[in-house]
Amino acid sequence: MRTPWPLDLASRVDRAAERRELVDLETCDAIVVRDGRVLAADGRVVELAPEAQPPAALRIYLGRDGDRDLAALVPVDPGFGADDDGIGGDRMRGLRDLLAGFWDRGADGEREHELATTAVAIANWHATHPRCALCGEETVPTLGGWVRRCERDGRDHYPRTDPAIIVAITDPEDRLLLAHAAHWSPRRFSHLAGYVEPGETFEQAVHREVHEESGLALAALEYLGSQPWPFPASVMVAFRAMTDRPEDLRLDMDEISEARFVARDEIAALILAGEVVLAPKGSVARRMLEDWYGGALPEPRRDGPVDV
Ligand SMILES: [Zn+2]
Structure with missing residues (x-):
């Protein structure tokens, strides 16, 4: 039995585009973002009232939250929030580190996820x-x-925003393809993925990437959902698919240096033995893994190898 795909979320924040040219951004509460990092305390995004905000290099309107307007603020000081001087406990934290915690906190976490990914994505765009x-x-x-x-x-x-497809591929025995990209750290495995090229549909991009990287032809393709992925400017568009001919697996070796189909009991053993490191909680790749697995994956032993 598959777990329900969980990404069909309505927006938790009203982007209120009609207010973008009206609101005085200096009067808004703001979350602080810089270089892909967000000001947070105990894993939660911090919102600063105007009087508590550092000097801003840039302000961006995020939307209407209840009866107040919210902004993102890029501080002038590149070292802002690097330590806890002045604003006890608050630190600039990488968005990837915060992702896992967002999904454990229901609607509050979904709201913070939306604000933080939006702020990081648009601040990345301004910076580049x-x-x-x-x-x-x-x-x-x-x-x-x-x-x-x-x-x-x-x-x-x-x-x-640059769309990228990611696809969970199973064989006729419902084993899942796990692939290792040549440039990844050792033992890290995930699904096949790649950028959508101009003129392609998402579905065509899936078929092309999978064929280029693995030689496999897909017999069925099903859209699962999407997740903003501002590292630095993507949205991940997730599919699952089947192949009738897993024996056609041929790696291109430039991008994918290792790949194999694994059964559910096998993947659990590989994780516990520290032989594979999978996508972290909070990523769309992890949701796809757990969708196929049918629930939460086991956690690796704490003394096991870690992704570096
Ligand atoms: Zn010009």
Whole structure:
């Protein structure tokens, strides 16, 4: 019996796009974001009132939360929140480290997940798009931080998100394909994945990536859900699929250096023995694993190897 796919979540925050050009961002409570990190305390995202906020290099309108407006703030000081001086206990934490905890806290965690991934994604975009792609002139943030406008030609540039597909593949015995990418740390295994190319549907990207990386043809393809993945600018689009001919597995060896089909009892033993390290809790890859497995995967022994 498969567990229900759990990503069909309604938005927990009203993005209120119509308010982006109206709200004075300096009066908003704000979450602090910089370099893919978010200000957090005990795993929870911290919201600072205006009087508690550090000097800002950039502010971005996040939306309406109940009866107040929320913003993201990029501090001027690159070292802000590196230690607990001044704002006891609060630290800048990598978004990946925070993901697992979000999903354990129900609606509150889903709300924080939405705010944090949005803030990190759009702050990443600002950090990497300082100039006009057409004329090279500097761009300036406008519309509550959701547009950058070219000072020379007046063109508006919008945040971009790069879709990537990820697919859980099973064989006729319902064993799951686990693959190791050549550039990953030893023992790390996951599903096949790759970026969608211009002109492709998501489904075509799945068939192409799987064929390129594994030689496999897919007999069935089913959409599962998606998850924003701002590392630095993606959304992961998740599928599951079957192959009738697992014996056709041929690795390209440039991208995927190892892959095999594993049964459920086998995967549990591999985890407990520390022979495979799987995607962390909070990632879409982990949800796909547990969807196939039929529940929570065992945790590796604490003295076992760790992903480095
Ligand atoms: Zn320009």
